[in-house]
Amino acid sequence: MRRSTVAVICLLVVFGLAWLASPAGRAQSPANDPAALLVSGRVLDSQANPIADVTVQAILDGQPVDAVVADEANDWPAAESRLDGSFLVALPLESESLQALRAGKSHLVLRFHRPTFGNKSLSISPPAYGRGSDINGTPHTLVYLGDVTLARHPNPAFFIAAATFLVVFGLISFRVIHETVAALLGAIIIMGVTYILGTFNDKFWIISFERAIAFIDFNVIFLIMGMMIFMAVMGQTGMFQWLAFKAYKTTRGNIWLLAIVLTGLTGVISAFLNDVTAILLIVPISVQIAVMMNIHPFAFVIPEVLASNIGGAATLIGDPPSTIVGSHLNLGFTEYAVNMAPLALVTMLVLFGSISLVYRSEYFGSPFRPSPDLMARLEAEARITDLTLLIRSLILMGVTLVLFLAEDLTAMPPSVVALIGATLLLVWVRPDVDHMLREVDWTTLVFFMALFILVGGIEETGLIQMVAGTIGHLAGDNLTLALLLMVWVTGVASGIVANIPFTIAALPVADFLTRTIPGAQNQVLYWALIAGADFGGNTTYLGSAPNIVAVGLCDRAGYRMTFVDFLRVGAPITFITLVVASLWLWLRY
Numbered sequence: 001m002r003r004s005t006v007a008v009i010c011l012l013v014v015f016g017l018a019w020l021a022s023p024a025g026r027a028q029s030p031a032n033d034p035a036a037l038l039v040s041g042r043v044l045d046s047q048a049n050p051i052a053d054v055t056v057q058a059i060l061d062g063q064p065v066d067a068v069v070a071d072e073a074n075d076w077p078a079a080e081s082r083l084d085g086s087f088l089v090a091l092p093l094e095s096e097s098l099q100a101l102r103a104g105k106s107h108l109v110l111r112f113h114r115p116t117f118g119n120k121s122l123s124i125s126p127p128a129y130g131r132g133s134d135i136n137g138t139p140h141t142l143v144y145l146g147d148v149t150l151a152r153h154p155n156p157a158f159f160i161a162a163a164t165f166l167v168v169f170g171l172i173s174f175r176v177i178h179e180t181v182a183a184l185l186g187a188i189i190i191m192g193v194t195y196i197l198g199t200f201n202d203k204f205w206i207i208s209f210e211r212a213i214a215f216i217d218f219n220v221i222f223l224i225m226g227m228m229i230f231m232a233v234m235g236q237t238g239m240f241q242w243l244a245f246k247a248y249k250t251t252r253g254n255i256w257l258l259a260i261v262l263t264g265l266t267g268v269i270s271a272f273l274n275d276v277t278a279i280l281l282i283v284p285i286s287v288q289i290a291v292m293m294n295i296h297p298f299a300f301v302i303p304e305v306l307a308s309n310i311g312g313a314a315t316l317i318g319d320p321p322s323t324i325v326g327s328h329l330n331l332g333f334t335e336y337a338v339n340m341a342p343l344a345l346v347t348m349l350v351l352f353g354s355i356s357l358v359y360r361s362e363y364f365g366s367p368f369r370p371s372p373d374l375m376a377r378l379e380a381e382a383r384i385t386d387l388t389l390l391i392r393s394l395i396l397m398g399v400t401l402v403l404f405l406a407e408d409l410t411a412m413p414p415s416v417v418a419l420i421g422a423t424l425l426l427v428w429v430r431p432d433v434d435h436m437l438r439e440v441d442w443t444t445l446v447f448f449m450a451l452f453i454l455v456g457g458i459e460e461t462g463l464i465q466m467v468a469g470t471i472g473h474l475a476g477d478n479l480t481l482a483l484l485l486m487v488w489v490t491g492v493a494s495g496i497v498a499n500i501p502f503t504i505a506a507l508p509v510a511d512f513l514t515r516t517i518p519g520a521q522n523q524v525l526y527w528a529l530i531a532g533a534d535f536g537g538n539t540t541y542l543g544s545a546p547n548i549v550a551v552g553l554c555d556r557a558g559y560r561m562t563f564v565d566f567l568r569v570g571a572p573i574t575f576i577t578l579v580v581a582s583l584w585l586w587l588r589y
Helices: 002-021 023-028 095-103 156-173 179-196 209-215 218-235 239-250 255-272 275-293 298-312 320-329 333-358 360-364 372-381 387-405 414-429 433-439 442-460 463-475 479-497 499-516 524-536 545-556 563-588
Strands: 037-044 055-060 063-065 086-091 108-113 120-124 132-135 138-149
Touching: 037 108, 055 086, 120 138, 156 179, 156 442, 156 463, 156 563, 179 209, 179 442, 209 442, 218 239, 218 275, 218 387, 218 414, 218 433, 218 442, 218 545, 239 255, 239 275, 255 275, 255 298, 255 333, 255 360, 275 298, 275 545, 298 333, 298 524, 298 545, 298 563, 320 333, 320 499, 320 524, 333 360, 333 524, 333 563, 387 414, 442 463, 442 499, 442 545, 463 479, 463 499, 479 499, 479 524, 479 563, 499 524, 524 563, 545 563
Parallel strands: 037 138
Antiparallel strands: 037 086, 055 063, 055 108, 108 120, 132 138
16 A cells, blocks of 8 residues: 555656646746736836836736746846836736736736835736737737836925935034034934834835945045045155245245136146046145145135136036036037036136135235245255155156046046056055055045935935926026026035035936927036036035045144135135126027
């Protein structure tokens, strides 16, 4: 009996496996026919930006159907949108169910869900199913839904993110705590709310850790770090003190002329390299000159920061908003410069006049007349202390600058260029690495990373997009109003939330208005967006990367620049430059 029982069981197993392997067996087993229906499309927001991490749920006749999740056996993605907004729902339906859908006897609905967006249900009608096709010998039906638009829906996460940003902005503005600590506090609040409250209720879900990391612009972080290493090595050669003394002697102690030269030089470097590099090169020298001439360094540094953002608007590679818009329009270097360089030049001349008024007491006050003994001591201190180190540093700095200028040919990000130069320099000169790393301003880098996460929180919950969308709603079909709104709303917002994320959020608005407003096809609204983002970044030291870097460099030199110190100069000059930009664009286009 035992042998016969075992034989029967074995026979049944063999027949069962054979049946499951047969076409009939596969037709009756959803597990062996895992993708009878494939539904694809793309999820966008109201400004046509792709939305990632949207959950797509299939409901068949009122009952949820689990989509096939990607594994080693197939290459189907899970039912969740990707970074480009695309999704693919793979439903393991039996052939009878699929026939019922085609005949209209069954009803399939897709539900789209993501925190901070309103839920959306989309019914698929019978004509959409079309004809089936065979993929690897298995029958499938493909349905393409096209673009699915989700509307923003403010929820507790939206208000928490916005309130956190405003609180951090206030803490920094009134110097309640150090700006780096304030930014870290904001980032931790956003992440804490997300994972403590958002885990149990997705209305409190602000931003995931992975998305928060994605918002950190490591191109900026590594660019600054690489150039700081360069500056630390070159600082050991005495070059900055030597350049400062030579600048003083060349201008014969004329403080105003020095300020104009340094400010103009910063603008030129910002146009042909990038604004962060310009600040890292010029500010250390300016601080040395200011100390030598017995004036406050802010009289040089703040105008240089303003010039870096204005000069960065002149070319395609000067400032991130310029690069973002230029890349979006697929503009060449010359085509971009023809449109923006004249405006940047005019605005730079306006800046020269403005700083001459703001700092007239420093520039035109009692001239500094050092005694012969002091001049002798300054000249003795202003000498190159390590010529070999300086030559090696300048050689690699030259190579690095050439790579910066060749960005159009190599498509190499500035951060990679800076790290290549800094690493080769460390290998060649073999400095004390511990000392070099201590010279890197980690406080500024941490502030950047925390601020990126904080801004990512308000972007993820829709605040930035809401402000950008306001431009489109208010502009209507009036080109002049659209131009003014693009300049001024972008300018004000860029001074508060940083110009890079707002530029990205406002691009679809510029696209829409350019298509729909008569006369806007000359791309004037894109130039208005660039001007507003670049010039508006001068309002506060949170507005753009060069501002933050300059504040950090001054802090390390012993000169703490407060939010108000920058604001009382940056805000009025930003207002003037935005007026100039508005008039220029209105008259020219």
